[in-house]
Amino acid sequence: MKAYFSRRYRFSASHRLHNDAYSEQENREIYGKCNNPHGHGHNYILEVTAAGQIDPQTGMVCDMAKLDQAVRKKVIDRFDHTNLNLDASFRNLVPTTENLCIEIHQNLLPVFASGELGQAMLARVRIEETENNFFEYAGI
Amino acid sequence: MKAYFSRRYRFSASHRLHNDAYSEQENREIYGKCNNPHGHGHNYILEVTAAGQIDPQTGMVCDMAKLDQAVRKKVIDRFDHTNLNLDASFRNLVPTTENLCIEIHQNLLPVFASGELGQAMLARVRIEETENNFFEYAGI
Amino acid sequence: MKAYFSRRYRFSASHRLHNDAYSEQENREIYGKCNNPHGHGHNYILEVTAAGQIDPQTGMVCDMAKLDQAVRKKVIDRFDHTNLNLDASFRNLVPTTENLCIEIHQNLLPVFASGELGQAMLARVRIEETENNFFEYAGI
Amino acid sequence: MKAYFSRRYRFSASHRLHNDAYSEQENREIYGKCNNPHGHGHNYILEVTAAGQIDPQTGMVCDMAKLDQAVRKKVIDRFDHTNLNLDASFRNLVPTTENLCIEIHQNLLPVFASGELGQAMLARVRIEETENNFFEYAGI
Amino acid sequence: MKAYFSRRYRFSASHRLHNDAYSEQENREIYGKCNNPHGHGHNYILEVTAAGQIDPQTGMVCDMAKLDQAVRKKVIDRFDHTNLNLDASFRNLVPTTENLCIEIHQNLLPVFASGELGQAMLARVRIEETENNFFEYAGI
């Protein structure tokens, strides 16, 4: 059964795209104005998709309140109203939407694996950085 | 060829999430405020996706007017401005978005199978219950 | 100074448009499918607009957290996930968006008058019932 | 790794759905008001999706500035503010969203194949013609 | 009482901004790519706002079904799926959003004046040409 339940969350954060391994000029060429020294920010829209059988009793793929709780704890509390470079750095990676998306995927995988969301599996994480660009990651 | 034509429809309905097989307390724990006795409602956004070859003559995957007609007859006329528990109950199921989505998928399958929409096949049904949660079903 | 701060809130509710003073036929003619016996529902989008001077110290027209608190207490807790006819009836009025909007305006006026939101005044309440119709009320 | 980067672009164009191989009456029956003699128009929303590994240095699937440049040159400059029948005809096809989508897919394939966007591959092209209908094409 | 009921309608049309009183070069300078010879098009979003007392019996500012009927007859049937220059020309004016908006305002004024929408008055007409520009007209 190909059944997918998705839920949208929002958080606001700032970041600067910059890799110390590059020279100043390379950083500027690769990241353009996203490399501006003091950073800038976005209203991120996060979409978490769970796949699974519909429980015949509850009529649901997973418990939405529990999913909300897990995402709040693992994602929103950590990233909302932060600077992604200084407050919420992850594995020394450049905080592109791509890396942020994978980080969130890796943070949510254990929640699904633990069984606290029932049989549902993490199917996909998608982040909209602006209304014109977004990234999605469905695992390896 | 992976070619998909999608069309959005809208309907407004009310529902109450409640399963008689559960106790009052269980219902409250499982469904939260969605279990409130007199129900509540939503503006549902339905997305029907047809897959198929593009007809080289018409340049279309399927006849949009005929699809509209079928969805109006099978879905909108039945669910719009109704109470999903009292007016449009389906197989005694709790009217979650999941169950509603599968019900609509099952209602549309025979339309596609009948050939009245040409070679197009039903690829997916997706329902947005609020701007923050949606469900999609692509069949078994 | 014409300065306006607005904040959006969302709630889901069901209702039936029906006036006991009319005959069944009159109700049907006036309200159409909105008169369906078991009701239907919407995702309401509420917009509350405050007007006032910008506090030179805080840089704000009013304290957003306090506004949120007041709207939650006076509006969301009362109307969200309810049936507007049975759970949240107001002055025996037909629960049209017009009447709902004025009811909310009247509920919020004392909050602004009390001074707990500083000098800000209630400028306007606006409700979107569907993406195609909305109502706004700016007082008498 | 299933990682997808998408970018949205917009263009405004007019078109008339009409196939000379059909009689006037057939055209009218097949295309309805979209066959009106002097045409009509839309604000098209184009979504280009690239798939690929995330470059561990840049943290990106592909260079967004280069993708923008390619889409501007191959798509926007050609279709924006044009009449799709008279200015930007493609292979004598009826300018349905389906045919337009495949035309754009075929125009972008060589850009991805050329390697100027790195290892990223063209995963999908999606066009929204109105807020109620859209088409996507993922290749053969 | 400042009470406003608004309703959104949509239509798709093509146009070319061109004034015969100007030279080719002047037209090009004034209208830019909107002057392209074969025109282009948009999905127009029209918003009609009625002002008035809320009828204490119906709870409504005006009869929405009657407003829909009037707008369909006076606006949608005339402009939808047309070329604004060739099919629906109005007083030899350049079909800018400004002129289109005023034309629609003038077409709807008699409907409101006739009393068929009760005591409601036409407060405003607003047209969105693209998601980035819109025009509104509230009369003289």
Place this chain on the structure above:
Amino acid sequence: MKAYFSRRYRFSASHRLHNDAYSEQENREIYGKCNNPHGHGHNYILEVTAAGQIDPQTGMVCDMAKLDQAVRKKVIDRFDHTNLNLDASFRNLVPTTENLCIEIHQNLLPVFASGELGQAMLARVRIEETENNFFEYAGI
């Protein structure tokens, strides 16, 4: 004549709400998580509204290309992809949406006063900070 032309622009920026005149604790109480030390960010949506007569020759309230140019120079180039506290500080004010809105209004007033946009006057500036809160300023 009450005729208004509006245009939407977008920019991404970061900020921290903090007033040195307050103690750390006061800042925290007044601004909440918006006071987080390293800041956060938003996708700002700016709406500039011009009022005026419609030029009977051009059919326009003001020249959109010239307005775009002015807003780019005075607003976008200055605020886009910046940190509002460190890169684009204005009169030592806390960079709330309110203060940002008035700053932009003051920056655009001379453009309208100069006559380079014809007879059009600046009617209003509106900024959406998130999809749930926005501020508008129409001058003194």
